[in-house]
Amino acid sequence: MVNLGSYSGRKSLSTVTLLFKLPYYTQWGQSLLISGSEAVLGSWNVKKGLVLSPFHQGNELIWCGKIFVPIAFTCEYSYYLVDDDRNILRWEGGKKRNLILPEGLLEGEVVEIHDLWQNASEALFLRSAFKNVIFGGDKNLEPETSSGALQKNLEWKDSIVVQFVISCPYLEVGSSEMPWRGAGVAIPMFSIRSNDDLGVGEFLDLKLLVDLAVDSGFHLVQLLPVNDTSVHGMWWDSYPYRELVVDLASKSPPNYIVLSDGTFRLKFFPQEMPWRGAGVAIPMFSIRSNDDLGVGEFLDLKLLVDLAVDSGFHLVQLLPVNDTSVHGMWWDSYPYRFSNTKCLFIQNVDYEATMAAKLSIAKKVFNLEKDKILDSSSFKKFFSVNEEWLKPYAAFCFLRDFFETSDHTQWGRFSHFSKEKLEKLVSEDSLHYGVISFHYYVQFHLHLQLSEAAAYARKKKVVLKGDLPIDYFDKNGQNWGFPTYNWEEMSKDNYAWWRARLSQMAKYFTAYRIDHILGFFRIWELPDHAVTGLVGKFRPSIALSQEELEKEGIWDFNRLSCPYIRQGILQDKFGSLWTVIAANFLNEYQKLCYEFKEDCNTEKKIIAKLKSSPGKLLWLDKEDKIRNNLFDLLQIVVKLLETALSGYTLMIALQILLSLQNIVLIRDPEDSRKFYPRFNLEDTSSFKDLDEHSKNVLKRLYYDYYFCRQETLWRQNALKTLPVLLNSSDMLACGEDLGLIPSCVHPVMQELGLISLCIQRMPKIAYFVIQQHCQAPSMWAIFPLQDLLALKEEYTTRPAVEETINDPTNPKHYWRYRVHVTLESLLGDVDLKTTIKDLVRSSGRSFPVTVGSDVQENQNNIAGLVKKQIKNEQEKISMVHLNDHS
Numbered sequence: 001m002v003n004l005g006s007y008s009g010r011k012s013l014s015t016v017t018l019l020f021k022l023p024y025y026t027q028w029g030q031s032l033l034i035s036g037s038e039a040v041l042g043s044w045n046v047k048k049g050l051v052l053s054p055f056h057q058g059n060e061l062i063w064c065g066k067i068f069v070p071i072a073f074t075c076e077y078s079y080y081l082v083d084d085d086r087n088i089l090r091w092e093g094g095k096k097r098n099l100i101l102p103e104g105l106l107e108g109e110v111v112e113i114h115d116l117w118q119n120a121s122e123a124l125f126l127r128s129a130f131k132n133v134i135f136g137g138d139k140n141l142e143p144e145t146s147s148g149a150l151q152k153n154l155e156w157k158d159s160i161v162v163q164f165v166i167s168c169p170y171l172e173v174g175s176s177e178m179p180w181r182g183a184g185v186a187i188p189m190f191s192i193r194s195n196d197d198l199g200v201g202e203f204l205d206l207k208l209l210v211d212l213a214v215d216s217g218f219h220l221v222q223l224l225p226v227n228d229t230s231v232h233g234m235w236w237d238s239y240p241y242r243e244l245v246v247d248l249a250s251k252s253p254p255n256y257i258v259l260s261d262g263t264f265r266l267k268f269f270p271q272e273m274p275w276r277g278a279g280v281a282i283p284m285f286s287i288r289s290n291d292d293l294g295v296g297e298f299l300d301l302k303l304l305v306d307l308a309v310d311s312g313f314h315l316v317q318l319l320p321v322n323d324t325s326v327h328g329m330w331w332d333s334y335p336y337r338f339s340n341t342k343c344l345f346i347q348n349v350d351y352e353a354t355m356a357a358k359l360s361i362a363k364k365v366f367n368l369e370k371d372k373i374l375d376s377s378s379f380k381k382f383f384s385v386n387e388e389w390l391k392p393y394a395a396f397c398f399l400r401d402f403f404e405t406s407d408h409t410q411w412g413r414f415s416h417f418s419k420e421k422l423e424k425l426v427s428e429d430s431l432h433y434g435v436i437s438f439h440y441y442v443q444f445h446l447h448l449q450l451s452e453a454a455a456y457a458r459k460k461k462v463v464l465k466g467d468l469p470i471d472y473f474d475k476n477g478q479n480w481g482f483p484t485y486n487w488e489e490m491s492k493d494n495y496a497w498w499r500a501r502l503s504q505m506a507k508y509f510t511a512y513r514i515d516h517i518l519g520f521f522r523i524w525e526l527p528d529h530a531v532t533g534l535v536g537k538f539r540p541s542i543a544l545s546q547e548e549l550e551k552e553g554i555w556d557f558n559r560l561s562c563p564y565i566r567q568g569i570l571q572d573k574f575g576s577l578w579t580v581i582a583a584n585f586l587n588e589y590q591k592l593c594y595e596f597k598e599d600c601n602t603e604k605k606i607i608a609k610l611k612s613s614p615g616k617l618l619w620l621d622k623e624d625k626i627r628n629n630l631f632d633l634l635q636i637v638v639k640l641l642e643t644a645l646s647g648y649t650l651m652i653a654l655q656i657l658l659s660l661q662n663i664v665l666i667r668d669p670e671d672s673r674k675f676y677p678r679f680n681l682e683d684t685s686s687f688k689d690l691d692e693h694s695k696n697v698l699k700r701l702y703y704d705y706y707f708c709r710q711e712t713l714w715r716q717n718a719l720k721t722l723p724v725l726l727n728s729s730d731m732l733a734c735g736e737d738l739g740l741i742p743s744c745v746h747p748v749m750q751e752l753g754l755i756s757l758c759i760q761r762m763p764k765i766a767y768f769v770i771q772q773h774c775q776a777p778s779m780w781a782i783f784p785l786q787d788l789l790a791l792k793e794e795y796t797t798r799p800a801v802e803e804t805i806n807d808p809t810n811p812k813h814y815w816r817y818r819v820h821v822t823l824e825s826l827l828g829d830v831d832l833k834t835t836i837k838d839l840v841r842s843s844g845r846s847f848p849v850t851v852g853s854d855v856q857e858n859q860n861n862i863a864g865l866v867k868k869q870i871k872n873e874q875e876k877i878s879m880v881h882l883n884d885h886s
Contacts, residue, residue, distance in 0.1 A: 014070060014071055014107055015068045015069060015070055015071070015107070015108075016068070016069060016070075016071055016073075016101070016105050016106075016107070016108065016109050016110065016111060017066060017067075017068055017108070017109070017110045017111070017252065018066065018067050018068070018069055018073070018111055018113065019064065019065075019066050019110060019111070019112045019113065019254065020034060020050075020052065020064065020065045020066075020113045020115065021062055021063070021064050021112060021113065021114050021115070022052070022062070022063045022064075022079060022114075022115045022116070022117065023057075023060045023061065023062050023063075023116070023117075024061065024063055024079075024081075024117055025061050026054070026061070026081065029083055029084055030081055030082070030083060030089060031051060031052065031054075031063075031081075031082060031083075031084075032051075032052045032063040032079055032080065032081060032082075033046065033049040033050055033051045033052060033065075033079070033080050033082055033086070034049055034050040034052065034065060034077050034078070034079055034080075035048075035049035035050075035077065035078060035080055036049070036050075036075045036076055036077030036078070036096075037075050037076040037077070037096075038073075038075045040067050040069065041067070041075060041077055046080055046082065046086060046088055047086050049080065049086075050065045050067060051065065052064055052065040053065065057245070069101075071101065071105045071107070072101070073099075073101050074098075074099060074100045074101070075098075075099050076096040076097060076098055076099070077096065077097050077099065078091060078092050078096050078097060079091070079092050079115070079117060079118075080092075088719075090751060091723075092117060092118040092119075092120075093118050093119050093120025093121070093122065093123045093751075093752065093753050094118045094120065094122065094123030094126060094753075095123070095126070097115070097118075097260075099113065099258075102161065102163075102256050105255075105256070106255075109255040109256070110252050110253065110254045110255055110256075111254065111255065111256045111257075111258065112254040112256070112257045112258070113258050113260075114244070114257060114258065114259040114260065114261075115260050116260060116261065116262050119753070120750075120751060120752050120753025120754075121750070121753050122167075122262075122263060123753055124732065124753050124755075124779075125275065126730070127510070127511075127730050127731060127732040127733075128506070128510040128729075128730045128731055128732070129315075129463040129465075129510040129511045129731065129732035130275075130732070131730070132458060132510060133314075133457075133458050133461055133462065133463050133510050134277070134314055134461055134463065136461060160246065160253075160254060160255060160256070160257060161255070161256045161257070162244065162256075162257045162258075162259060163256075163257070163258045163259065164259050164261060165258065165259065165260045165261065166261055166262065166263065167262065167263045244257070244259060274777065274779065275779065276777075276778070276779060276780070276781070276843075276844060276845045277313075277314045277315060277779070277780055277781075277845055278312065278313050278314065278315070278774060278780065278781045278782070278783070278840045278845045278846075279308070279313050279314060279315025279316060279317055279463070279465070279780060279781075279782040279783070280304075280307075280308055280311070280313055280315070280316055280317070280782065280783055280784075280785055280788060281316075281317035281318075281782050281783065281784050281785070282304070282316075282317075282318070282784065282785040282819070283296075283318065283319040283347070283805060283815070283817070284296045284298070284301075284318050284319065284321055284347070285347040285815070285818070286785075286805070286817050286818050286819055287300045287301075287303075287304060287818075287819060287823065288818055288819045288820070288821065288822050288823065289303055289822050289823050289824060290822055290824050293354065293357060293358060293361075294350055294353065294354035294357065294358075295347075295350075295354050295358075295818075296818075297449070298446065298449035298450045298452075298453050299449050299452065299453055300823060301316065301450075301453035301454075301456070301457065301464070302452075302453055302456045302457075303823035303824065303827065304316055304823055305453075305456055305457045305460050305462045306460070306827055307823060307826055307827055307833070308460075308462050309460050309461075309462060310827065310833045310837070311788075311833050311836040311837050311840065312836065312837040312840035312841055312845070312846040313462070313836075313840065314461060314462055314463055315462065315463040315464075315465055315511065315780060315782060316457065316462055316463070316464055316465065317465040317467075317511075317513070317782055318464070318465065318466060318467060319347075319467050320466070320467045320468075320469050320515075321450070321466070347815060350816075362438075362441075362442055363438065366438050366441050366442075370434075370437065370438075370441060373441060373444070374437060374440070374441070379440075379444055382444050382447060383440065383444075386443075386447075386504075388500070389500070389504075390440060390443060391422060391423075391426045392422060393439065393443070394426060394436045394437075394439035394440055395422055395425045395426055395436070397439045398425065398432060398435050398436055398439070399411050399414055399425075401435075450508050451507070451508065453508075454507075454508040454509070458510070463510050463511050463732070464508065464509050464510060464511070465509060465510075465511040465512060465513065465732075466505050466508065466509035466511070466512045466513070467512060467513050467515060468501065468502070468505065468512050468513065468514050468515060468725075469515045470514070470515050470516045470517075470519040470520075484523055484525045484539055485519075485523070487717065487720070487721060491720065494724065495721065495724045495725075498721075498724060498725055498728065499724060499725075499728040502725055502728035502729045502731070503728055503729060505729065505731065506728075506729035506730070506731050509731060510731055510732065511731055511732040511733070511734070512731050512732075512733055512734075513733075513734050513735070513736055513757075514725070514733060514734070514735045514736060514754075515736050516736055517722075517735030517736055517737050517745070517749070517754070518737070518739070518741070518742075518745065520717070520718050520721045520722050520725075521714040521715070521717055521718045521742060521744065521745060521748075522538045522539060522540060522541065522710065522713075522714045522717065522742075523538070523539055524536045524537075524538060524539075525537055525538070525539040527602075527669070534661050534678065534679050534680070535661055535663070535666055535678060535679075536679065537666060537676040538676075538710060540710075540713055540714075540717055541676070541705070541710050541713070542705075542709050542710060542713060543668055543671075543674035543675060543676055544665070544674070544675045544676065544677065544701055544705065545673060545674060545675075546673040546674070546675070547673075549675065549701075552697045552701070553693060553694070553697065554694060554697060554698070557665070557667070557675070560663065560664040560665040560675075560686070561663055561664070561665045561666065561667040561675065562595060562663065563595065563596060563661070563662050563663055563686075564662045564663065564664075564684070564685060564686030564689070565586065565593070565594040565595065565596075565662065566592055566593060566594070567592040567594070568592075569662075569685060570582060570586075570594070582594060584609070585597060585600050585606070585609070661678070661684070662684050662685060662686045663678050663684065663686055664677070664678055664681050664684060664686050664687050664690075664698060665677060665678065665681075666678055676705070677698065677701060677702040677705050677706070681698065681702055682699065682702075707742075710742070711742060711743060711744045712744075714742055714744050714745075715744040715747075715748055718744075718745075718748050719748060719752075722748070722752055722754070723752060726752060726753070726754070732755070733753075733754055733755070734754060734755035734756070734757065734780075735749055735754045735755070735756060735757070736757055737749065737756050737757055738757060738759065755779060755780070758776075758778065760772075760773070766787060766790035766791055767791055767839075769787070770783060770787065770788070770791070770836075770839055771839055771843075774839050774840055774842075774843035774845055775843045781845065784805075785819060786803045786817075786819075788832075788836055789819070789821070789832075791832060791835050791836065792829070792831065792832050792835070795820075795821060795832075798820060802817075803817065804817065805817045
């Protein structure tokens, strides 16, 4: 690349003029600029990019910018929408544009670059799921703005050279049966006219070069003689005609034009409708085959891929395949326990038995072949590429097993990480290196197996879709201890940790689901001492300032932010025990008003004191008068606490916790003049005892905090982080956006080209539900394997509860679902496969279409119609040409 800093804003020897043009409608205070790889375009610093100026051309607003560059100039660039301070409001989707100037340019010549804004949704088909799998092959389907082959013939030295770049991602590499490939491109119509003629002007003797490039789009090159004040060009691939207007009356008319004119379209071609496919979803551990060992194996995916192909599917979706081993027991089965997707050890169904059997076999084989494997070139290559995560992972496994806990605070001198400690732990000279290398060995073989399955899926044109968890659960199986991501700190190395995760996933998957995508906009943050989630706040969020509250007439901040405990409340909650509770847990700071003592002013402190307080004998055997109401109100909280407390002590704990949460505002621990409205504050007795003015103010501020004031902040937060993920690999990405969704989420996902999720709740008839989903307009329809098996009565013998993979209300849920029929049996079930395939194909979701099918026959008819229309157009042109010369 050439450093162009010295060329910016002035002409220099051996330079040419680059003129960029882009149609785009903006709002007041918005403008467009170009940022690129060279200094003249800011070296990717948007603040220093080339600012464009607008002008009207007919009904369009065109943004234009000019730079002077060397004749051999090349660069990458993108367009950005910015505000008056050059803050980015929006940027183009897809990959960066690539510009290579034509050969043979002369000093002072002008090259016009006509672009269209690239939407992220248009770039979806350039992701590896389509580019490398469904449409096949390794060739790049993305059009490049490259003019290196465009040279003027000496006979046409006064002509304009125009290069048309049209993207056509639907081309399947190597296909020879796509009837439309030549229909709109190999035989295009191109006519020109001047401003003074009437109707269609005189046709000139033009030379037309058509370059049909299946790997990078269609390039239509046209030579236009410069002998009039303006030239209009029209060409045909659909209605309305595409049109190019060249102003030859300007001081510097262009010598070359590079026109990027969007995607190929054909009015009569059925795939003008959005591409749609279908797939099947099943956890890895749920698969059953004849050769597995108590749990699904990676190589079983090859059988699942065969079943998908036979059923007309192009996608197989899995849950995360990362290591979740903490206790070595069944509750380790939760697939979102840890978020290091680089570790490939799978979840298990009969966890203890399967884990014991597999580890026993693996260790015996390891002892037999460890020298051979660890000395092999393939292992050394694997280790070299992955040692950044492989060493810490092996060290973690060793310490977890040695100390019999995953709680790193219990690891003695290894409780705090350092690079020196890590290197000593994994040293080949250490006595325990055999244990360390065993973990290397297991990960190496899992890599080989998953790689083999992934390659098989690509060969069969099946997308393998992985899962990216955003959080993990602590050693007790709860995520109350989950640390909030420090996005500011992560941004310092451009989110290297996230990029590494995505790069690792892309070795095996060509699509992935982002779990809980809301976490990239905002996350519900709890203080470390919390047991329940009621006293949390959004991070990031704009707090209520003390000044803001004071302007609204809110003054008593201690009253609103401290637990509201009055004698009447204690009597209602605890009856005759209220005095005992008050004596053990509370101080009376003024008459009939209480506050918690220092040793029990958090939820965790309360639980600890309930277990150890001498006063617990007074309530151990009391009748539980409020059990039913509490269980109805706090089912999840009860389940979180019942392992620590039991019986009536649990009920007492819940009542005390409710008292602790009886606040209206949460004071920010880092800034005492900032507050956050407590979730469901209207349910608290503290709120109910306020005057009407305060209630109305706080209700309005509550609604504003949760539903209005954060939208811009959350949008900006997501636009900092999500593009980094999406640009870390070329996998197709979708986001799990279910639940209470802020209004900023879907526009951001659409802007970034992130596929959204839609699900149907509580369906009753399996066949018609699947049919509905197949016929939906979504890009993908993905079905749980259980739903597909419900299409045949003999597979529906088990109770529905046994077909459930996850129970979100139960944090101790055992993820143990296994398909009760082997993949080999399903592959032999012609009736089931035919039923599924008919549903998929009748909805137009099967691709490519098999020759001889009704759809293929329909396409052949359409192709014939297209050819006939092209012939008619050509005949009209010939008649006009003859009439003009008669």
